[in-house]
Amino acid sequence: xxxxxxxxxxxxxxxxxxxxxIRAFIAEHVEGLPxxxxxxxxxxADPEFSAKLGxxxxxxxxxxxxxxxxxxxxxxxxxxxxELLAAGAPVGAHWIADxxxxxxxxxxxxxxxxxxxxxxxxxxxxxxCIGMSEPDTGSDLAGVSARAVRSGDGWCVNGTKLWTSGAQxxxxxxxxxxxxxxxxxxxxxxxxxxxxxxGITVRPIRDLSGAAHFNEVVFEDVWLPADAIIGKxxxxxxxxxxxxxxxxxxxxxFLSSFRLLVExxxxxxxxxxxxxxxxxxxxAAHLITLRRMSLAVAAKLALGEDPALEAAIVKxxxxxxxxxxxxxxxxxxxxxxxxxxxxxFERVLAQxxxxxxxxxxxxxxxxxxxxxxxxxxxxx
Amino acid sequence: MQDDATIxxxxxxxxxxxxxxxxxxxxxxxxxxxxxxxxxxxxxxxTEIFRGMSDRPWRDAAVVMRMAGxxxxxxxxxxxxxxxxxxxxxxxxxxxxxxxxxxxxxxxAAWPWPDQVRRAxxxxxxxxxxxxxxxxxxxxxARSLTREPxxxxxxxxxxSSGADARLLAALMRAAQMAGAIERVLALTVEHARTxxxxxxxxxxxxxxxxxxxxxxxxxxxxxASVDAAFxxxxxxxxPVRGGMAVRDTMAERDMMxxxxxxxxxxxxxxxxxxxxxxxIGFTDEHTLHFYTRRLWSWRAQFGNESEWARELGRTICAAxxxxxxxxxxxxx
Ligand SMILES: Cc1cc2nc3c(=O)[nH]c(=O)nc-3n(C[C@H](O)[C@H](O)[C@H](O)COP(=O)(O)OP(=O)(O)OC[C@H]3O[C@@H](n4cnc5c(N)ncnc54)[C@H](O)[C@@H]3O)c2cc1C
Numbered sequence: 001x002x003x004x005x006x007x008x009x010x011x012x013x014x015x016x017x018x019x020x021x022i023r024a025f026i027a028e029h030v031e032g033l034p035x036x037x038x039x040x041x042x043x044x045a046d047p048e049f050s051a052k053l054g055x056x057x058x059x060x061x062x063x064x065x066x067x068x069x070x071x072x073x074x075x076x077x078x079x080x081x082x083e084l085l086a087a088g089a090p091v092g093a094h095w096i097a098d099x100x101x102x103x104x105x106x107x108x109x110x111x112x113x114x115x116x117x118x119x120x121x122x123x124x125x126x127x128x129c130i131g132m133s134e135p136d137t138g139s140d141l142a143g144v145s146a147r148a149v150r151s152g153d154g155w156c157v158n159g160t161k162l163w164t165s166g167a168q169x170x171x172x173x174x175x176x177x178x179x180x181x182x183x184x185x186x187x188x189x190x191x192x193x194x195x196x197x198x199g200i201t202v203r204p205i206r207d208l209s210g211a212a213h214f215n216e217v218v219f220e221d222v223w224l225p226a227d228a229i230i231g232k233x234x235x236x237x238x239x240x241x242x243x244x245x246x247x248x249x250x251x252x253x254f255l256s257s258f259r260l261l262v263e264x265x266x267x268x269x270x271x272x273x274x275x276x277x278x279x280x281x282x283x284a285a286h287l288i289t290l291r292r293m294s295l296a297v298a299a300k301l302a303l304g305e306d307p308a309l310e311a312a313i314v315k316x317x318x319x320x321x322x323x324x325x326x327x328x329x330x331x332x333x334x335x336x337x338x339x340x341x342x343x344x345f346e347r348v349l350a351q352x353x354x355x356x357x358x359x360x361x362x363x364x365x366x367x368x369x370x371x372x373x374x375x376x377x378x379x380x
Numbered sequence: 381m382q383d384d385a386t387i388x389x390x391x392x393x394x395x396x397x398x399x400x401x402x403x404x405x406x407x408x409x410x411x412x413x414x415x416x417x418x419x420x421x422x423x424x425x426x427t428e429i430f431r432g433m434s435d436r437p438w439r440d441a442a443v444v445m446r447m448a449g450x451x452x453x454x455x456x457x458x459x460x461x462x463x464x465x466x467x468x469x470x471x472x473x474x475x476x477x478x479x480x481x482x483x484x485x486x487x488x489a490a491w492p493w494p495d496q497v498r499r500a501x502x503x504x505x506x507x508x509x510x511x512x513x514x515x516x517x518x519x520x521x522a523r524s525l526t527r528e529p530x531x532x533x534x535x536x537x538x539x540s541s542g543a544d545a546r547l548l549a550a551l552m553r554a555a556q557m558a559g560a561i562e563r564v565l566a567l568t569v570e571h572a573r574t575x576x577x578x579x580x581x582x583x584x585x586x587x588x589x590x591x592x593x594x595x596x597x598x599x600x601x602x603x604a605s606v607d608a609a610f611x612x613x614x615x616x617x618x619p620v621r622g623g624m625a626v627r628d629t630m631a632e633r634d635m636m637x638x639x640x641x642x643x644x645x646x647x648x649x650x651x652x653x654x655x656x657x658x659x660i661g662f663t664d665e666h667t668l669h670f671y672t673r674r675l676w677s678w679r680a681q682f683g684n685e686s687e688w689a690r691e692l693g694r695t696i697c698a699a700x701x702x703x704x705x706x707x708x709x710x711x712x
Contacts, residue, residue, distance in 0.1 A: 004596070004600050006600060006603070006604040006607075007607075008604075008607050008608045008611040008712075010711060010712040011711040011712065012711075013711070015711060016711070019709075082709060083709070086705045086708075086709065087705075258705075261704065262701050262702075262704055262705070263701065265696065265697055265700070265701040265704050266700075266701035268697055269697065270697055270698050270699075270700060271697070271698070272693065272694070272697045274690055276693070276697075277689070277690045277691075277693035277694045277697060278686045278689045278690045278693055279689075279693065280689075280692075280693035280696055280697055281636070281640070281688065281689030281690055281691065281692035281693030281694070281696065282640060282644075282685065282686075282689040282693070284637075284692055284693065284696050284704075284707070284708065285605070285636065285637040285640040285641060285689065285692060286601075286641075287708055288605075288633070288634075288637050288708055289601050289604055289605045289608075289637060289641055290601075291708065291709075292604050292605070292608050293600070293601065293604050296604065310600075313596070313597045313600055316593070316597055317597050317598075317601060367586075367590070369593075370589065370590040370593035370594070371586070371589065371590075371593075373592075373593035373596055373597065374583075374589035374590065374592060374593050376596075377569050377589075377592055377593070377596055378569065378573065379569065379572060379573065379583040379588075379589045379592060380583070380584070380589060
């Protein structure tokens with residue numbers, strides 16, 4: 001049984017200045033947005049917003065200065081992220097590039113790739129999407145079948161990626177492709193694909209809320225230069241799994257329905273009945289603890305440790321929490337959710353009820369996460 | 381965890397593994413005071429943590445309280461340590477076991493180990509701490525699910541403090557619960573890996589794995605919230621000795637959070653552990669109940685989850701929706 005640890009982690013006093021800066025930015029650029037848009041938080045892509053955020057120095061915060069970054073600590077970055085998410089800022093356009101594509105390229109990519117892609121990411125002008133899932137490949141990710149075959153001095157790609165969030169606004173995809181059929185896990189390679197390359201078709205897919213954040217991306221004889229490879233041929237699986245701790249433990253894994261909690265507190269008023277007070281106190285307690293656990297994982301990542309098990313726990317508990325909020329809100333306030341209601345609560349409730357099912361799917365399903373935790377416990 | 385806390389943790393774990401056997405637990409539950417063990421623990425200086433023995437006394441107290449929970453230690457060691465933090469210097473004798481009990485003015489007390497424990501801190505619902513001495517004959521048994529020998533008793537009240545000692549007692553129980561939940565998780569993992577049905581260990585079944593993953597996640601959340609609340613006590617400028625004159629609202633918030641999480645994890649964890657143990661875990665012979673009975677009892681003491689959640693919820697709602705995030709996003 002692997003030892004689990006979530007060491008209490010304090011943010012330094014220097015983060016107060018930064019927090020004040022991002023709060024001022026939010027007051028100017030987020031607080032006037034409609035509540036139902038803010039309820040979508042990191043699903044909503046707004047390239048103009050991302051450009052403003054980049055110009056203010058809030059993207060690529062931990063990256064080195066020569067790549068346009070701001071050489072800050074992981075915990076300083078955390079402060080900015082949590083403030084943006086709590087406010088429901090429309091961070092979706094640059095979110096993936098900032099969270100995982102940039103760090104992945106710095107770890108496994110070439111200097112030339114980093115120089116090309118990272119500086120515009122930090123300016124909020126270049127966005128990335130993740131091409132992992134396919135029509136027949138979901139949880140069993142190693143089953144990827146979209147193929148890259150050597151062709152001339154480059155590669156030729158055919159196949160389909162599915163559920164690719166933000167592909168329609170992205171400039172690059174980081175795709176996991178099959179380069180060999182001889183080994184399931186060892187035959188995978190990551191590529192940095194310019195979305196303007198001929199042969200790529202992006203079809204937005206409407207989700208049940210009516211929005212189209214994710215896409216089908218079809219590759220037909222798409223030619224990639226040799227330097228599109230990220231890291232080493234055949235190392236795709238290991239590189240992808242290294243990405244996952246970043247993907248799973250951030251504040252977006254428990255703040256997705258925070259705007260609804262805010263609106264719930266607003267409608268309950270300053271003197272709620274006992275039942276409502278119990279529910280709010282309990283949710284607040286869970287939120288405080290999830291944040292602590294997530295900060296503890298961020299601190300470990302910053303030290304170069306690999307807290308994959310802890311990250312899976314944060315995401316699993318976080319999704320339960322995020323999905324409980326609409327349940328509890330609906331139980332305490334007996335109104336019909338409606339996107340057109342004059343009051344913000346009904347609109348935010350409607351929005352969150354509809355997107356909540358995705359919280360325990362995206363980024364690894366609940367069942368897959370629990371399997372990872374069980375492995376950490378030595379059960380499999 | 382710092383090095384000296386790790387050493388304390390490991391030393392105590394080894395010692396209590398050796399001493400707190402099922403035999404000792406059963407004897408204690410039938411009324412035999414484990415006096416030799418008390419002497420040994422006092423001899424280690426554990427009741428002097430708050431008397432200059434440690435530079436981070438709350439962290440060390442947390443280690444001892446968690447270990448006491450982990451081993452279902454049938455002695456009022458966590459209580460005596462907390463009492464040493466609350467009582468004026470001159471009232472405290474490190475050799476003397478002190479109980480911490482719920483008590484209301486004018487009522488009889490449910491007094492643990494009445495032959496060995498002569499003084500206690502009685503905590504009333506409004507949070508006041510009263511310094512009590514037991515008087516007269518021992519009354520009828522008033523055992524809790526822990527089966528700690530407890531009897532109705534008349535008391536003589538000494539001084540009272542206006543302090544909110546109830547939250548500190550709740551935090552103590554939260555730490556004990558975090559320890560007991562860790563133990564329940566370890567026992568259940570072990571059982572799942574060794575019990576064979578349908579030709580394989582039951583840990584091979586995904587339904588079993590996922591139940592344990594839920595238990596592990598909740599155990600981790602309980603431990604994290606308890607550690608954070610104790611860490612904040614060490615940083616807090618507010619003295620608790622002789623009563624918390626000035627309230628530290630952040631410390632209070634974290635103590636409530638710890639009791640809420642530990643209590644929830646206690647209920648859920650005990651249920652999962654018993655489910656996965658099957659009938660053997662339901663027997664008196666098996667050791668699982670030493671921990672789960674304590675979890676059920678501690679969960680209810682000094683304010684259960686809904687009581688503290690109501691308190692926390694009221695504070696949050698009173699501050700208003702636009703202050704919610706400010707109450708969450710603190711630096712520590
Ligand atoms: C909003 C949203 C955005 C997304 N964005 C992206 C993106 O940008 N890029 C990308 O690549 N993908 C993206 N995805 C896809 C996401 O990663 C997959 O949905 C996820 O990996 C699950 O795959 P699946 O949907 O095919 O479900 P399946 O794998 O088919 O699973 C269906 C059900 O079976 C269960 N199941 C599967 N295997 C097991 C098992 N071994 N044991 C127990 N239960 C099992 C699952 O837990 C689930 O409950 C997105 C998904 C959503 C909902």
